[in-house]
Amino acid sequence: MRITALAGGVGGARFLRGLLHHLDSLPTGPDGPHEVTVIGNTADDVTLHGLRICPDLDTVMYTLGGGIHPEQGWGRAGETFGVAAELAAYGAEPQWFTLGDRDIATHLVRTRMLGLGYPLSAVTEALCARWQPGVRLLPMSDDPIETHVVIDDPEGEAHADGTPAVKAVHFQEWWVRLHAAAPARQILAVGIDQAKPAPGVLEAIADADVVLLPPSNPVVSIGTILAVPGIRDAIRATKAPVVGVSPIIGGAPVRGMADACLSAIGVETSAAAVADLYSDFLGGWLVAPGDAGSTMPEGVALRAVPLLMSDVEATAAIAAAALDLATQLG
Amino acid sequence: MRITALAGGVGGARFLRGLLHHLDSLPTGPDGPHEVTVIGNTADDVTLHGLRICPDLDTVMYTLGGGIHPEQGWGRAGETFGVAAELAAYGAEPQWFTLGDRDIATHLVRTRMLGLGYPLSAVTEALCARWQPGVRLLPMSDDPIETHVVIDDPEGEAHADGTPAVKAVHFQEWWVRLHAAAPARQILAVGIDQAKPAPGVLEAIADADVVLLPPSNPVVSIGTILAVPGIRDAIRATKAPVVGVSPIIGGAPVRGMADACLSAIGVETSAAAVADLYSDFLGGWLVAPGDAGSTMPEGVALRAVPLLMSDVEATAAIAAAALDLATQLG
Numbered sequence: 121m122r123i124t125a126l127a128g129g130v131g132g133a134r135f136l137r138g139l140l141h142h143l144d145s146l147p148t149g150p151d152g153p154h155e156v157t158v159i160g161n162t163a164d165d166v167t168l169h170g171l172r173i174c175p176d177l178d179t180v181m182y183t184l185g186g187g188i189h190p191e192q193g194w195g196r197a198g199e200t201f202g203v204a205a206e207l208a209a210y211g212a213e214p215q216w217f218t219l220g221d222r223d224i225a226t227h228l229v230r231t232r233m234l235g236l237g238y239p240l241s242a243v244t245e246a247l248c249a250r251w252q253p254g255v256r257l258l259p260m261s262d263d264p265i266e267t268h269v270v271i272d273d274p275e276g277e278a279h280a281d282g283t284p285a286v287k288a289v290h291f292q293e294w295w296v297r298l299h300a301a302a303p304a305r306q307i308l309a310v311g312i313d314q315a316k317p318a319p320g321v322l323e324a325i326a327d328a329d330v331v332l333l334p335p336s337n338p339v340v341s342i343g344t345i346l347a348v349p350g351i352r353d354a355i356r357a358t359k360a361p362v363v364g365v366s367p368i369i370g371g372a373p374v375r376g377m378a379d380a381c382l383s384a385i386g387v388e389t390s391a392a393a394v395a396d397l398y399s400d401f402l403g404g405w406l407v408a409p410g411d412a413g414s415t416m417p418e419g420v421a422l423r424a425v426p427l428l429m430s431d432v433e434a435t436a437a438i439a440a441a442a443l444d445l446a447t448q449l450g
Numbered sequence: 451m452r453i454t455a456l457a458g459g460v461g462g463a464r465f466l467r468g469l470l471h472h473l474d475s476l477p478t479g480p481d482g483p484h485e486v487t488v489i490g491n492t493a494d495d496v497t498l499h500g501l502r503i504c505p506d507l508d509t510v511m512y513t514l515g516g517g518i519h520p521e522q523g524w525g526r527a528g529e530t531f532g533v534a535a536e537l538a539a540y541g542a543e544p545q546w547f548t549l550g551d552r553d554i555a556t557h558l559v560r561t562r563m564l565g566l567g568y569p570l571s572a573v574t575e576a577l578c579a580r581w582q583p584g585v586r587l588l589p590m591s592d593d594p595i596e597t598h599v600v601i602d603d604p605e606g607e608a609h610a611d612g613t614p615a616v617k618a619v620h621f622q623e624w625w626v627r628l629h630a631a632a633p634a635r636q637i638l639a640v641g642i643d644q645a646k647p648a649p650g651v652l653e654a655i656a657d658a659d660v661v662l663l664p665p666s667n668p669v670v671s672i673g674t675i676l677a678v679p680g681i682r683d684a685i686r687a688t689k690a691p692v693v694g695v696s697p698i699i700g701g702a703p704v705r706g707m708a709d710a711c712l713s714a715i716g717v718e719t720s721a722a723a724v725a726d727l728y729s730d731f732l733g734g735w736l737v738a739p740g741d742a743g744s745t746m747p748e749g750v751a752l753r754a755v756p757l758l759m760s761d762v763e764a765t766a767a768i769a770a771a772a773l774d775l776a777t778q779l780g
Contacts, residue, residue, distance in 0.1 A: 170562035200532040202551030203558070210559050210580050221532030221551050228533070229540050232500035250540050 121154045123443075124328035124360075126260075128161045128341025129176040130193035131367060131375060131429070133183035135334035138435025140184065140254050142443070145436070156255040157324040159351070161336070162240065163260075163267045163309045163344035166292045168217055169207060171227035172234055175292075176341065177244055177259060178226060185251025187222075193375075196222040216297035241318040258324065260345045263315040267291035267340055269384075270306040271298070291340060300377040304384035309344045317350050325354040330446040332439075333364035333402075335374055335427065338394045339381035356401045361449035363404035363442045366391040369427055370410045392416050404445040406438065421449060451484045453773075454658035454690075456590075458491045458671025459506040460523035461697060461705060461759075463513035465664035468765025470514065470584050472773070475766070486585040487654040489681070491666070492570065493590075493597045493639045493674035496622045498547055499537060501557035502564055505622075506671065507574055507589060508556060515581025517552075523705075526552040546627035571648040588654065590675045593645040597621035597670055599714075600636040601628070621670060630707040634714035639674045647680050655684040660776040662769075663694035663732075665704055665757065668724045669711035686731045691779035693734035693772045696721040699757055700740045722746050734775040736768065751779060 123143075127136060136158060143154045161176040175194065182188040182196060189195045199220035208215055219227070226247060233243040239262040248257050268288040276285025286305055294300060325331060336342050346352045355362060367378055368391045379389040387393050391411040395402060399417035407414070412424035423445050429435040453473075457466060466488060473484045491506040505524065512518040512526060519525045529550035538545055549557070556577060563573040569592035578587050598618040606615025616635055624630055655661060666672050676682045685692060697708055698721045709719040717723050721741040725732060729747035737744070742754035753775050759765040 169558045170565055171558070200530060200551070202530040202532055203555045206552045206555030207558065210555065210577070212555075212559050212562075221530070222536045224554070225533045225536030225540065225542075228499045228501070228537065229542050232542075235500055247540070 121149055122157070122327060122329045123154065123332060124157045124159065124324045124330070125332040125334055126159050126161075126336070126342055126345045127176065127180055127334050128336030129164075129179040132161075132176070132334040132336040132341065133180045133188070134193065134429045134435055135365060135439065136180060136255065137183055138429065138432055138437075139332070139439035141432050142436040142439045157320070157328070158255045158257045159260050159321050159324065159345055160244075160257055161260060161341040161345050163265045163312065164291045164295075164340060165264065165266060166217075166290055168214065168219065169212060170231065171219070171224065172231045173219075173227050174230065174240070174244075174259070177257065178223070180255075180257055181244075181248055181251045181253050184253030184255060185248075187251065195220055199223065214293070214297070217292060239318070241320070256320075256324075258320050259318050260321060260351065261315040261348050262318045263311060265309055265311045265315055265344070265348075267344065268308045268310055269294040269304045270308065271302040271304060295377070300380035304380060307339060307381060307384045309347055312344065312347050313349070315348050317348055317354075322350055322354045325351070325358050325360075328358060328360040329450070330443060331355060331358060331360050331362040332442055332446075333362070333398065335365040335367035335429075337376055337378045337381055338367060338397055339378065339385055339387075343385075343397070352401070361403040361446040362398075362401050363406070363446045363449070364395070364398055364402055365406045365438060365442060366394060366408065366411065366427060368394055368411075369408040374427065374429070390414065395420055403449045404442070406442055406445065421445060451479055451481075452487070452657060452659045453484065453662060454487045454489065454654045454660070455662040455664055456489050456491075456666070456672055456675045457506065457510055457664050458666030459494075459509040462488075462491075462506070462664040462666040462671065463510045463518070464523065464759045464765055465695060465769065466510060466585065467513055468759060468762055468767075469662070469769035471762050472766040472769045487650070487658070488585045488587045489590050489651055489654065489675055490574075490587055491590060491671040491675050493595045493642065494621045494625075494670060495594065495596060496547075496620055498544065498549065499542060500561065501549070501554065502561045503549075503557050504560065504570070504574075504589070507587065508553070510585075510587055511574075511578055511581045511583050514583030514585060515578075517581065526550055529553065544623070544627070547622060569648070571650070586650075586654075588650050589648050590651060590678050590681065591645040592648045593641060595639055595641040595645055595674070595678075597674065598638045598640055599624040599634045600638065601632040601634060625707070630710035634710060637669060637711060637714045639677055642674065642677050643679070645678050647678055647684075652680055652684045655681070655688050655690075658688060658690040659780070660773060661685060661688060661690050661692040662772055662776075663692070663728065665695040665697035665759075667706055667708045667711055668697060668717075668727055669708065669715055673715075673727070682731070691733040691776040692728075692731050693736070693776045693779070694725070694728055694732055695736045695768060695772060696724060696738065696741065696757060698724055698741075699738040704757065704759070720744065725750055733779045734772070736772055736775065751775060
């Protein structure tokens, strides 16, 4: 079975870990072992202290490779902060994003390879050669894309028509420093219009037996992956069933601050509203039992299962339900 | 008193710390506090893991700023190696140069500023704003210069005339990985012919009341500073007395592996032979008592004092003797 999954950071990575756990429990298929390709979001990538940081790719890589900080869900286990303390002593900005020493090594290798001209997909492959995540991890694009968030600027001068002044901040600043508390007027994935899918991305969607959408942020993770020209069309065109897992349970995100992102695009924070975002290609949708009564987009097969990824076993059960639903659709 | 000193790494930095200690003990002169300008060697700079590293500038900065590893004489006190362990886990080369976490922060700030277009002199000033080394630290040049060492290549094919195959390695590889054990056939400061002195360097030499040569490596530290076009001429032309401290005691370097460098340029490892390298501008030369009987270049005032920089007090006494000799010459 060839499974292709789109993934953001923590939620996507945890789902994938459960998926691999479930696949390990299955007998090997007639075509050999099951193969999982992950198309990772790179729209929240950021350059800090001269280091190119790909938070979502790294979260997937560390989680599946056994290096993740288990409680946090992002960053490295056993992390230390020697470099960060010194950067602060130098007054190096920004100080709202603290890089761990172990994590910095990843960024050094990546930044060096990018500087030598390797595309991000080749860099990611090189990093994964160490981590052996058990999936083929592809960035959605080799082209640099950065999400900026437009927020009110209380210090700026209001426009002549009375609309308040706004400013754009990098997504990471909005997310990490401002905790997504400043209402997002707009969320802009800068560079995405000109971006091309990374090598292998469109093929992985076309050739898949199943396409999965883990419970990642529907705006700044899944939404940006789908916005890379060609990817959404490929998902619409694939013969594989497409099954998603709702990131929303009973009107609230399972984790993260997806509600703040959904508001920015004028979408309700509900399992149904998120399914609606995917209605042009979605075949099946897993929701939490409490959301089973909501009206979902027409033609989407609904299944209600417990969606809390409380541990690997519970997550494996969610993944199993998603694959089971896909089998019914296929 | 305006003092301008040329300096390499550990030896130069320790001498300068003694010099500052001595100056602290002097009454402030009629023109205000004594001012020390250090022209630092940058010819052993190296880029590793994408980080621009200036070992000699950093050794001076850390030593005078109170951040140096006291026994080692280079690197940071209380250093940790979280990043290096991870770089090794990635198999990132080279693995023969271990960067500490605290040190890496310095290189990150430097590399980022250089990438933004700041010249090395501005970067060094910014780094020193934190360390407050008590001197004005100038790189000898803002232009990148890297010393390469030509050594025999046992795996290479010998030339037709029977001369053995050679290869060039970066100075740091020769020094750190090979411990200068492979005989240096040539030492080449790549880029030095086109280099310009950094802003302020020539003025600091011309306007000095005293020019000092600490006991730094006469080939790869003092030698390369002097090889930047314009610097040697400025030292010849300055009205200030030029006083040096021999890095050689009784036929052996006080520390480091200066003998391996001197052999490469066909110069004997002796206090007299090193003085000879500077004979076109040297006014006074401090040697160890045991070397007082040697024949020194004509016109150089000799003074014999204990030259072991065993602690700050002993080093301050050496600096005091150098300044005293300069006063006699002036």
